């Protein structure tokens with residue numbers, strides 16, 4: 425568990441200002457972690473309230489990322505931890521990190537390196553291309569465009585390109601950020617009337633790595649700006665690497681000029697790992713977690729978790745946490761128990777996404793709109809119905825249903841259910857509509 429908490433700390437250290445990290449995160453100790461419930465120990469009540477108010481989201485996000493599962497954080501006071509000093513980070517390390525970071529626009533996740541990436545049939549084209557462009561930027565494929573579903577290693581490979589490029593050429597300037605961060609930084613620059621500085625910053629970059637470019641879909645102004653940045657770098661023979669959850673042709677509302685630029689280099693798809701790759705990933709991750717699984721348990725896991733790599737990682741992290749960080753032996757019973765919990769969760773996840781799809785289609789809205797804060801009549805109605813259907817077809821607690829539908833709280837869920845009940849009683853057309861939706865869900 426120390427390892428996994430250590431990883432969470434590293435993520436937070438990268439994300440937070442050094443001072444906040446040293447003051448509010450470094451003193452925290454991981455008490456317990458089971459089934460996504462993390463108990464974190466903090467030195468006093470003031471500390472607890474401060475963290476709860478300002479850092480809860482960041483903490484939870486980091487835990488979700490490193491454990492690969494939904495997490496709930498509780499903070500408890502442990503007076504033994506003592507009053508933290510307004511700690512300074514170790515100076516040398518801090519300075520070195522600062523120097524390293526000045527060469528990077530955005531950030532590189534420390535452990536997402538090529539060494540840590542296990543190659544198999546479903547990702548070998550992408551991994552090979554990533555290694556090639558990192559070794560010789562702008563010589564092979566430009567851009568390199570990696571696409572595939574969630575949790576399959578796109579972000580990992582993008583970061584690996586950054587690390588490898590930097591290892592070969594310590595002076596290289598790397599830009600590694602999401603399309604969303606690019607857009608936000610552009611908007612901020614526009615607002616402050618600093619577009620020249622914005623352009624200069626991005627056009628100095630030697631290797632530009634942009635994650636989740638599907639985010640640009642529908643954003644005309646951002647696409648235009650990105651197009652100019654792209655061309656300036658490409659013309660200057662700088663390497664560009666992009667990742668997206670779908671191929672360029674499938675990104676909605678993307679200007680033709682960008683679409684064709686995106687597809688003009690190498691398109692490398694990553695697919696779901698096959699049994700061989702799953703087994704290899706399990707061996708690799710178990711070793712780095714210090715877990716002794718043996719061939720039989722490894723095979724059991726490889727055979728049971730057939731989804732993406734993130735799920736696989738989540739299972740291994742949970743097994744490790746349950747085996748008290750390696751202090752207890754990993755038994756077959758323990759593995760079965762963890763796998764059972766995962767299966768129930770993925771079933772519920774699948775049902776929720778069916779509900780979202782079916783409701784969105786029925787009401788002519790998108791799943792994202794249902795989860796959004798928008799309040800147009802049609803979206804609100806679809807949202808009430810989606811919540812109602814989730815309660816009908818899953819056995820998830822209401823709070824969890826609210827979480828899945830755009831992070832709504834328990835009372836909002838109750839309100840939606842009441843609205844649907846009321847309309848169901850008085851409106852035969854609505855009743856019919858619900859019936860149709862329910863039937864379609866039972867078929868799927």
Ligand code: ADP
Nearest residue numbers: 540541542573574575576577578579580733734
């Ligand atoms: P994506 O960006 O495609 O959604 P990520 O790159 O975030 O996926 O990968 C999810 C998790 O799975 C990460 O922790 C990553 O390190 C791990 N992962 C994915 N593919 C591999 C692989 N081939 N070898 C090792 N780890 C992998």
Ligand code: MG
Nearest residue numbers: 578579580635
């Ligand atoms: Mg990603």
